[in-house]
Amino acid sequence: MKEEFNLPQAHLIYDPDFLEPDFAKNLFLELYTQTSWIQEPIKIFGKEMMQPRLTHLFGERSYSYSNIKMNPAPFPKSLHQLKNKLENSTKSTFNVCLANLYRDGQDSMGWHSDDEKELGENPVIASISLGAERMFHLQHKTKKELKQKFVLAPGSLLMMTGETQHFWKHQLPKTKKKVAPRINLTFRQIID
Numbered sequence: 375m376k377e378e379f380n381l382p383q384a385h386l387i388y389d390p391d392f393l394e395p396d397f398a399k400n401l402f403l404e405l406y407t408q409t410s411w412i413q414e415p416i417k418i419f420g421k422e423m424m425q426p427r428l429t430h431l432f433g434e435r436s437y438s439y440s441n442i443k444m445n446p447a448p449f450p451k452s453l454h455q456l457k458n459k460l461e462n463s464t465k466s467t468f469n470v471c472l473a474n475l476y477r478d479g480q481d482s483m484g485w486h487s488d489d490e491k492e493l494g495e496n497p498v499i500a501s502i503s504l505g506a507e508r509m510f511h512l513q514h515k516t517k518k519e520l521k522q523k524f525v526l527a528p529g530s531l532l533m534m535t536g537e538t539q540h541f542w543k544h545q546l547p548k549t550k551k552k553v554a555p556r557i558n559l560t561f562r563q564i565i566d
């Protein structure tokens with residue numbers, strides 16, 4: 375069942391059953407084993423550290439965020455298929471897919487908004503989850519008491535659209551639980 379979260383100044387749609395379970399499992403295995411995952415350095419409060427996850431960029435454009443410029447590899451057949459399915463069901467177009475691999479509960483992504491200039495004014499972010507379940511947190515940037523937490527299940531699609539990135543930030547927190555690897559795919563449209 376699709377769920378719409380009723381949050382002010384956000385537009386979020388969560389579909390837990392977007393992908394067939396077998397397709398999701400196979401795609402996880404393919405990407406897990408056949409992607410040249412890399413760990414990028416990031417600067418946090420002026421200190422150079424490694425990102426607590428592995429990443430890879432697929433698509434037609436390079437993409438820059440947090441002082442990292444990622445150069446893409448072409449979409450493999452499976453991701454091309456998934457991109458077509460997403461474009462048909464969301465009526466949007468996407469030219470890159472940022473893949474994140476969270477190896478265990480210590481891998482994470484800190485609070486941020488996907489608000490890079492090259493994503494345009496109100497980006498459509500289509501986020502697919504594969505592998506282990508993880509929690510996802512959202513918080514309003516100024517009304518900090520406004521928060522939302524939910525599980526991202528394997529095979530699910532989370533759409534973040536409209537003005538969401540202006541007013542909200544999100545994170546994929548670490549967990550002390552013993553969790554298997556998770557892959558997240560965020561499809562985005564880079565505008566020249």
Ligand SMILES: O=C(O)CCC(=O)C(=O)O
Pocket residue numbers: 472474483488501510526544545546558560
């Ligand atoms: O792993 C996730 O679900 C979140 C990824 C994310 O926020 C991003 O890539 O910008």
Ligand SMILES: [Fe+2]
Pocket residue numbers: 486487488544
């Ligand atoms: Fe994000």
